[in-house]
Amino acid sequence: MKLQSLITKATQFPEATVAVAAAEDTEVLRAVAQALQAGFGRFVLYGDESVLSRLVPEHVHDVHRDHIRIVHASTKEEAAHMAVKAVHGKEASVLMKGNVPTATILKAVLNKEYGLRTGNVLSHVALFDVPHYERPILVTDAAMNIAPDLQQKVEIIMNAVQVAKAVGISHPKVALLAAVEVVNPAMPATIDAAALSLMNQRGQLKDCVVDGPLALDNAISVESAQHKGIQSSVAGQADILVVPNIETGNVLYKSLVYFARAQVGAIIAGAKAPIVLTSRADSAESKLYSLALAICAANK
Numbered sequence: 259m260k261l262q263s264l265i266t267k268a269t270q271f272p273e274a275t276v277a278v279a280a281a282e283d284t285e286v287l288r289a290v291a292q293a294l295q296a297g298f299g300r301f302v303l304y305g306d307e308s309v310l311s312r313l314v315p316e317h318v319h320d321v322h323r324d325h326i327r328i329v330h331a332s333t334k335e336e337a338a339h340m341a342v343k344a345v346h347g348k349e350a351s352v353l354m355k356g357n358v359p360t361a362t363i364l365k366a367v368l369n370k371e372y373g374l375r376t377g378n379v380l381s382h383v384a385l386f387d388v389p390h391y392e393r394p395i396l397v398t399d400a401a402m403n404i405a406p407d408l409q410q411k412v413e414i415i416m417n418a419v420q421v422a423k424a425v426g427i428s429h430p431k432v433a434l435l436a437a438v439e440v441v442n443p444a445m446p447a448t449i450d451a452a453a454l455s456l457m458n459q460r461g462q463l464k465d466c467v468v469d470g471p472l473a474l475d476n477a478i479s480v481e482s483a484q485h486k487g488i489q490s491s492v493a494g495q496a497d498i499l500v501v502p503n504i505e506t507g508n509v510l511y512k513s514l515v516y517f518a519r520a521q522v523g524a525i526i527a528g529a530k531a532p533i534v535l536t537s538r539a540d541s542a543e544s545k546l547y548s549l550a551l552a553i554c555a556a557n558k
């Protein structure tokens with residue numbers, strides 16, 4: 259599903275409520291306004307009431323103002339905790355990071371008493387529309403897990419498969435990226451990839467087809483895979499790219515956005531509710547797509 263279609267799908271859930279932590283941010287409020295304009299979402303904005311009362315009318319059309327509630331929080335930490343508590347208490351089905359450091363919101367998310375942990379690994383899943391590439395493609399994990407071990411990679415894959423299903427890819431093809439297509443004992447990513455592929459063949463990783471190690475070119479290009487003689491049901495057709503570590507993921511994410519001018523929507527999956535957690539420099543449009551992705555994932 260292309261990102262624009264995701265917005266159409268999100269309009270099936272006009273009442274889905276989003277708790278925004280520290281909403282006093284122009285790009286966040288522009289995304290909120292665009293979501294309301296598109297016809298989805300109710301928003302509870304936690305933050306400095308005096309600032310929000312001034313900013314909201316500047317961004318949000320009068321006709322949509324009854325879809326927004328402002329709740330005062332004295333600090334960004336308090337805003338993060340209040341927003342997380344609202345999701346924990348089921349007053350909202352999606353959490354959104356506003357103008358608050360990632361570490362602050364994640365601390366609230368991981369709170370033992372009212373946080374959003376399920377016991378599963380939390381992981382970042384980004385859905386891209388890349389110009390001149392016909393299919394949408396998911397990338398994981400560009401932001402959360404620094405150097406995932408084999409078990410963490412299993413959960414990262416399962417989180418991404420759930421997100422893929424939410425956007426209409428029912429049995430995704432998962433490519434495990436490395437620098438080469440063969441198992442090399444000096445490259446741990448290739449050994450994990452081989453183990454994960456076998457786990458998939460033996461039914462330990464369900465609802466998807468997993469293959470690797472694959473280099474990026476043969477994961478996404480049939481011509482490259484054919485040229486290199488790679489026999490694989492995933493090569494050239496990957497729906498999900500699993501990177502070996504956060505550096506690879508973050509560089510791939512930002513290369514797609516800045517070099518390729520890709521559009522992106524991204525969430526943290528694996529928690530009790532999806533979390534919209536974009537790069538600080540991401541556009542309002544990306545935040546809008548991320549909201550749509552989160553609402554679709556919350557209602558899958």
Ligand SMILES: CCCC(=O)OP(=O)(O)O
Pocket residue numbers: 400401508511535536537538539
């Ligand atoms: C890819 C999203 C996470 C990230 O890198 O965020 P910042 O650019 O805000 O550091």
